[in-house]
Amino acid sequence: MTQYAAAPDLPDILPVVRVRKGWMGFIFNHPTVAIGVGLILLMLFLAIAAPWLGTVDPTALAPIKRNREPSLQYWFGTDALGRDIYSRVLYGARVSLIVGFAVALLASLSGLAIGLISGTFRRTDAIIMRIMDGLMSIPPILLAIALMALTRASVENVVMAITIAEIPRVSRLVRGVVLTLREQPYVDAAISCGCRMPMLIWRHILPNTLAPLMVQATYICASAMITESILSFIGAGVPPITPSWGNIMADGRTLFQIKPYIIFFPAIFLSLTVLAVNLVGDGFRDLLDPRKSKAT
Amino acid sequence: MFTGMKVTVLIGQRVEPTVSLMLLTLIIAVTIAVPIGVLAAWKSGTWIDRCIMGLSVAGFSVPVFVVGYLLSFFFALELDWFPVQGYVSFTKGFWPWFETLVLPSVALGFVYIALIARITRATMLEVLSQDYIRTAKAKGMSQTGILFIHALKNAAVPVVTVIGIGVALLIGGAVVTESVFAIPGLGRLTIDAILRRDYPLIQGLVVVFSFVYVLVNLCVDVIYTLVDPRIRY
Numbered sequence: 001m002t003q004y005a006a007a008p009d010l011p012d013i014l015p016v017v018r019v020r021k022g023w024m025g026f027i028f029n030h031p032t033v034a035i036g037v038g039l040i041l042l043m044l045f046l047a048i049a050a051p052w053l054g055t056v057d058p059t060a061l062a063p064i065k066r067n068r069e070p071s072l073q074y075w076f077g078t079d080a081l082g083r084d085i086y087s088r089v090l091y092g093a094r095v096s097l098i099v100g101f102a103v104a105l106l107a108s109l110s111g112l113a114i115g116l117i118s119g120t121f122r123r124t125d126a127i128i129m130r131i132m133d134g135l136m137s138i139p140p141i142l143l144a145i146a147l148m149a150l151t152r153a154s155v156e157n158v159v160m161a162i163t164i165a166e167i168p169r170v171s172r173l174v175r176g177v178v179l180t181l182r183e184q185p186y187v188d189a190a191i192s193c194g195c196r197m198p199m200l201i202w203r204h205i206l207p208n209t210l211a212p213l214m215v216q217a218t219y220i221c222a223s224a225m226i227t228e229s230i231l232s233f234i235g236a237g238v239p240p241i242t243p244s245w246g247n248i249m250a251d252g253r254t255l256f257q258i259k260p261y262i263i264f265f266p267a268i269f270l271s272l273t274v275l276a277v278n279l280v281g282d283g284f285r286d287l288l289d290p291r292k293s294k295a296t
Numbered sequence: 297m298f299t300g301m302k303v304t305v306l307i308g309q310r311v312e313p314t315v316s317l318m319l320l321t322l323i324i325a326v327t328i329a330v331p332i333g334v335l336a337a338w339k340s341g342t343w344i345d346r347c348i349m350g351l352s353v354a355g356f357s358v359p360v361f362v363v364g365y366l367l368s369f370f371f372a373l374e375l376d377w378f379p380v381q382g383y384v385s386f387t388k389g390f391w392p393w394f395e396t397l398v399l400p401s402v403a404l405g406f407v408y409i410a411l412i413a414r415i416t417r418a419t420m421l422e423v424l425s426q427d428y429i430r431t432a433k434a435k436g437m438s439q440t441g442i443l444f445i446h447a448l449k450n451a452a453v454p455v456v457t458v459i460g461i462g463v464a465l466l467i468g469g470a471v472v473t474e475s476v477f478a479i480p481g482l483g484r485l486t487i488d489a490i491l492r493r494d495y496p497l498i499q500g501l502v503v504v505f506s507f508v509y510v511l512v513n514l515c516v517d518v519i520y521t522l523v524d525p526r527i528r529y
Contacts (some may be wrong), residue, residue, distance in 0.1 A: 038328070137509060139509055140462035140469075141505075142486075143502075146498060149493065149498050151490075206476075220342050222357065230359060230360070233359075233361055233472065234475060236487075236490050249361065259490055260365070260369050263362075263364075263365050267359075270359060270361070271354075274357040274359075275354060275357035278353055278357050282353065
């Protein structure tokens with residue numbers, strides 16, 4: 001599609017193009033990714049440093065001080081049981097971040113293993129993929145709800161339930177990548193050089209699956225946070241005593257018409273965090289997509 | 297188990313609100329999302345495109361019930377345009393039915409709109425760079441004619457796929473939306489069943505929802521052959 005034309009007359013002095021490098025350059029070139037990373041780091045900080053940020057015990061009941069509007073003493077107000085919402089929101093960040101990252105890690109690791117096995121060994125492929133198809137036919141949130149109904153409410157069980165709901169899609173992705181990689185000449189070359197199967201997978205196939213997997217992992221992280229809050233919101237997630245964003249919103253549900261702020265503060269935090277993770281995911285995808293990175 | 301009624305009877309009682317909620321959401325989402333996606337692809341690179349794509353990323357990030365509460369706060373509590381909660385059966389007239397379902401549908405459709413708009417834009421961009429689009433332009437066709445007759449038709453397959461896959465989102469979202477807006481549908485029934493640990497009912501509901509999901513995706517496969525005659529089974 002290149003068009004050949006006479007070179008236009010160039011001005012003697014071209015405007016100086018400043019190429020920014022390093023840290024600042026990255027932020028300058030990818031503002032959305034920088035915002036996303038910044039927000040995630042901020043949330044991490046809030047979650048880790050929650051005890052030292054002027055919070056009180058997030059589970060302490062104080063019936064006298066219930067349903068206070070946001071004020072200097074209670075920044076985000078108090079809920080129906082007099083618990084400080086500011087403290088609950090900060091501590092709630094822990095649950096959401098733990099669930100998000102744990103699910104992303106576990107789902108991509110197990111999805112990677114399953115995808116590699118079924119992509120490499122034809123015989124197991126048919127069996128594994130039929131099981132995955134079966135799991136995929138159930139909407140993920142519903143599967144997580146059903147799994148939670150079978151177990152006790154705890155953070156670990158929430159992580160397990162969401163992970164199982166996410167695995168089929170990860171393993172399909174990895175399998176697809178492995179299937180295309182198998183046809184590559186360098187894989188044939190490695191086989192003809194007498195490369196053994198474990199070595200072939202480890203050295204030649206695995207590294208090439210990581211890029212798309214990382215992009216997928218960030219999206220899983222985002223959707224896991226949303227799923228966690230939905231599970232907690234409908235009462236099938238982490239135990240009600242634990243402050244999580246979903247739980248705070250579930251508590252504020254009955255009072256929504258008179259005290260909407262109980263729901264809005266956790267909602268804002270949740271949306272911002274998920275937005276940040278999504279921005280980072282989009283950034284990853286653009287960086288790792290060869291078609292787009294060439295253009296820039 | 298809890299109520300002593302048959303699972304099929306319980307599910308049968310609750311089907312109507314959920315089906316009407318989903319259908320209305322589907323209609324609203326598709327009529328909004330597809331033109332938005334086409335617009336973004338047409339104006340790609342401009343601020344219109346950026347705004348639409350920014351909104352779509354935001355749409356992915358806000359959970360269904362947050363959108364639901366925001367909408368009901370502004371449009372039902374502050375402005376008092378629509379009822380806050382509840383459901384009126386279709387048999388009691390179209391308008392009351394429509395009025396109670398508008399806010400839930402928009403809330404539920406939010407993520408769905410983001411998803412469809414995004415895919416529409418991506419495939420439209422690909423189609424618009426094809427040779428036959430240039431030919432159509434050279435023939436002197438109008439811009440809207442090109443966009444909606446030539447381009448959209450060829451971009452239809454991925455869009456239809458996503459609409460089918462997105463039904464999973466709708467089902468999950470319906471569970472939440474129905475509890476936010478107090479609609480007595482299948483989603484509400486699911487939550488009640490979980491809270492009561494009513495296992496037979498939970499199993500029944502999961503089977504029904506999965507069946508609907510698989511059925512919708514089967515329909516999508518059939519629609520493929522309609523929009524793209526090259527695909528045959």
